[in-house]
Amino acid sequence: MKILCTAKRVPDPEIKLRVAGDGSGYVKDGVKWVVNPFDEIAVEESLRLKEKHGGEVVVVSIGPADAAQQVRQCLAMGADRGVLVKADGEVDSDAAARAIVKIIQEEKPDLVIMGKQAVDYDSSQAAAIAAELLGWGQAAYASKVVVADDGKSVRVTREVDGGLETVDVVLPGIVTADLRLNEPRYASLPSIMKAKKKPLKETTFAELGVDAAPKVKSLKIAEPPARKAGQLVPDVPTLVKKLHDEAKVI
Amino acid sequence: MSKNVLVVIELKGGAVRKTSLPAVTFAKQAAQKLGGQVHALVCGDNVSAAAEEMKKYGVAVVWAANSPALKNYLPDAFAKATLKAAEAAGAGVICASATAQGRDYLPRVAASLGAGMASDIIGVEDIGGKMAFKRPMFAGNLHQWVEVTTEKKVVSVRPTDFEGAAAGAPSGEVKSLDVGIDAGALKTKFVEFAEVKSERPELTDARIVISGGRGTKGPEGYKETVEVLADALGAAVGATRAIVDAGWVPNDWQVGQTGKVVAPELYIGLGLSGAIQHIAGMAGSKVIVAVNKDPDAPIFKIADYGLVADLFKVVPELIAEIKKVQ
Numbered sequence: 001m002k003i004l005c006t007a008k009r010v011p012d013p014e015i016k017l018r019v020a021g022d023g024s025g026y027v028k029d030g031v032k033w034v035v036n037p038f039d040e041i042a043v044e045e046s047l048r049l050k051e052k053h054g055g056e057v058v059v060v061s062i063g064p065a066d067a068a069q070q071v072r073q074c075l076a077m078g079a080d081r082g083v084l085v086k087a088d089g090e091v092d093s094d095a096a097a098r099a100i101v102k103i104i105q106e107e108k109p110d111l112v113i114m115g116k117q118a119v120d121y122d123s124s125q126a127a128a129i130a131a132e133l134l135g136w137g138q139a140a141y142a143s144k145v146v147v148a149d150d151g152k153s154v155r156v157t158r159e160v161d162g163g164l165e166t167v168d169v170v171l172p173g174i175v176t177a178d179l180r181l182n183e184p185r186y187a188s189l190p191s192i193m194k195a196k197k198k199p200l201k202e203t204t205f206a207e208l209g210v211d212a213a214p215k216v217k218s219l220k221i222a223e224p225p226a227r228k229a230g231q232l233v234p235d236v237p238t239l240v241k242k243l244h245d246e247a248k249v250i
Numbered sequence: 251m252s253k254n255v256l257v258v259i260e261l262k263g264g265a266v267r268k269t270s271l272p273a274v275t276f277a278k279q280a281a282q283k284l285g286g287q288v289h290a291l292v293c294g295d296n297v298s299a300a301a302e303e304m305k306k307y308g309v310a311v312v313w314a315a316n317s318p319a320l321k322n323y324l325p326d327a328f329a330k331a332t333l334k335a336a337e338a339a340g341a342g343v344i345c346a347s348a349t350a351q352g353r354d355y356l357p358r359v360a361a362s363l364g365a366g367m368a369s370d371i372i373g374v375e376d377i378g379g380k381m382a383f384k385r386p387m388f389a390g391n392l393h394q395w396v397e398v399t400t401e402k403k404v405v406s407v408r409p410t411d412f413e414g415a416a417a418g419a420p421s422g423e424v425k426s427l428d429v430g431i432d433a434g435a436l437k438t439k440f441v442e443f444a445e446v447k448s449e450r451p452e453l454t455d456a457r458i459v460i461s462g463g464r465g466t467k468g469p470e471g472y473k474e475t476v477e478v479l480a481d482a483l484g485a486a487v488g489a490t491r492a493i494v495d496a497g498w499v500p501n502d503w504q505v506g507q508t509g510k511v512v513a514p515e516l517y518i519g520l521g522l523s524g525a526i527q528h529i530a531g532m533a534g535s536k537v538i539v540a541v542n543k544d545p546d547a548p549i550f551k552i553a554d555y556g557l558v559a560d561l562f563k564v565v566p567e568l569i570a571e572i573k574k575v576q
């Protein structure tokens with residue numbers, strides 16, 4: 001089974017981002033970059049399916065030349081090959097999806113596993129856009145993926161409002177990883193060394209023949225207004241009194 | 251042309267889900283700016299009652315898409331139905347609430363139209379004559395204003411940030427929409443839905459939410475504190491990712507960047523640290539109370555009322571004190 005997964009380079013979710021002086025974006029200097037957490041889960045799931053069913057795992061990223069580091073990290077986890085679409089500046093989910101579609105058409109994987117959302121812009125669009133452009137089925141927010149015995153579909157459990165939904169997606173198809181799908185492995189030192197020799201192909205939007213122009217343009221970025229500082233209360237009776245008399249919520 | 255706004259309504263048990271009504275409010279605001287009308291779409295295999303119900307919300311047309319292919323939610327089918335309705339309605343803006351469903355199929359609609367999509371918007375502003383959609387990014391650490399540059403625009407609306415449209419006297423007309431979807435040709439097939447049944451109010455529209463974190467010590471501790479307090483107050487229950495991952499509570503209860511976004515009148519967090527990803531899902535609450543034994547827990551930075559104490563001691567006392575004032 002050939003599996004293609006995607007990995008976006010994003011700022012470490014644990015850090016605090018600062019707004020750039022002119023409000024056009026966030027400050028990128030000195031930021032610690034990581035593989036988008038949902039994409040790490042997507043890579044892990046791809047590796048587990050390969051371990052079970054055999055095949056190949058190709059990881060694709062779109063980003064600055066430095067994003068090669070994040071692709072290498074996925075290769076160190078165990079992916080076989082990498083493709084990096086080099087792009088300077090912001091690439092919106094739509095442009096990323098169209099580049100991913102182009103690579104899918106070249107690579108012809110049986111299954112594509114992406115992240116539920118990239119935690120930088122939190123758009124959660126790319127997988128569904130790619131599925132629509134390819135005319136494929138999709139199952140987003142997966143917490144379990146099982147390949148059917150005949151290899152023609154995957155059965156996916158999805159985390160949705162009100163419970164868990166199960167669907168079958170005809171292959172080739174797209175699945176997106178939610179937090180509880182698996183726990184990504186750490187790359188061992190030997191596998192980090194080995195990853196340095198694995199093939200990583202670099203390309204560009206121009207080479208792929210994909211227009212990188214964004215359909216969603218960022219006009220401004222700002223810090224949200226801070227909540228006004230609250231107060232510590234000494235004990236439960238005071239708390240209840242304040243909730244009753246002051247806040248009037250109970 | 252294309253001045254109208256289409257809002258897709260989510261149904262549950264054949265009735266309109268309350269969480270769709272904030273998107274109707276956004277649709278009305280957008281239609282007013284564009285000088286157009288609001289059209290609504292209901293999808294299912296028996297939507298006549300829901301279509302009638304939608305007439306109460308002041309939309310010009312309710313499109314009723316009845317088809318066996320729409321019996322259960324499937325992204326490709328709902329995207330196709332939405333495209334048909336958008337065409338019939340002459341819609342330039344297509345929206346729905348940013349629920350698990352809305353987030354799932356709207357990007358397909360955008361892709362098919364070649365349109366851009368703004369996800370999870372929390373407001374609409376005018377920036378230099380452009381319709382700027384305000385949205386949270388990076389777990390709400392930052393706010394972003396975006397312009398959708400294509401002529402047609404797709405928008406998912408964060409239900410906590412727009413008032414739900416109010417019901418009034420029925421108006422407008424119901425029109426039936428032939429979606430012509432061949433269920434057999436769909437590439438995603440519904441198997442089953444395991445519903446988490448609960449007698450408590452829904453997390454996303456409860457007046458009070460009680461949430462617990464790792465400080466509740468385990469599924470038993472969570473029950474004895476969070477659930478007992480919630481039942482005393484008629485509240486919904488929520489949780490942090492840490493304890494959902496640990497399997498203490500159902501995934502459907504997770505509040506945060508990657509869980510539910512809630513904005514109740516009162517949010518009480520018990521034994522949760524207040525990680526940025528958790529705060530992303532509850533910072534819009536009117537009043538926030540935090541109980542944590544660590545005075546340096548980040549949750550105290552955003553709590554209106556903080557109590558540094560052992561939650562297991564606090565909860566019984568809290569219930570007793572609340573009984574006195576109720």
Ligand SMILES: Cc1cc2nc3c(=O)[nH]c(=O)nc-3n(C[C@H](O)[C@H](O)[C@H](O)COP(=O)(O)OP(=O)(O)OC[C@H]3O[C@@H](n4cnc5c(N)ncnc54)[C@H](O)[C@@H]3O)c2cc1C
Pocket residue numbers: 013037038119462463464465466489490491492493504505506507508509520521522523524525526527528531541542543544547559560561562
């Ligand atoms: C990509 C990504 C997405 C995420 N999405 C979400 C999300 O949607 N929602 C979410 O919640 N998290 C999310 N997280 C996880 C988040 O970063 C935190 O790990 C998580 O919220 C912590 O849960 P917690 O507060 O229960 O645990 P902890 O951080 O361990 O906090 C437990 C708290 O309980 C207190 N405590 C212990 N015992 C007691 C006692 N007896 N009485 C009172 N207080 C006590 C402690 O002082 C501590 O502050 C996400 C993380 C990532 C990387």
Ligand SMILES: Nc1ncnc2c1ncn2[C@@H]1O[C@H](COP(=O)(O)O)[C@@H](O)[C@H]1O
Pocket residue numbers: 006007008009036038039042060061062063091092093096097113114115116117118119121122123124125126127
């Ligand atoms: N620039 C990118 N490079 C690689 N994968 C991406 C990129 N943008 C989006 N994706 C994939 O699409 C998913 C959803 O992204 P988004 O729609 O931008 O939130 C991510 O989790 C990734 O798997």
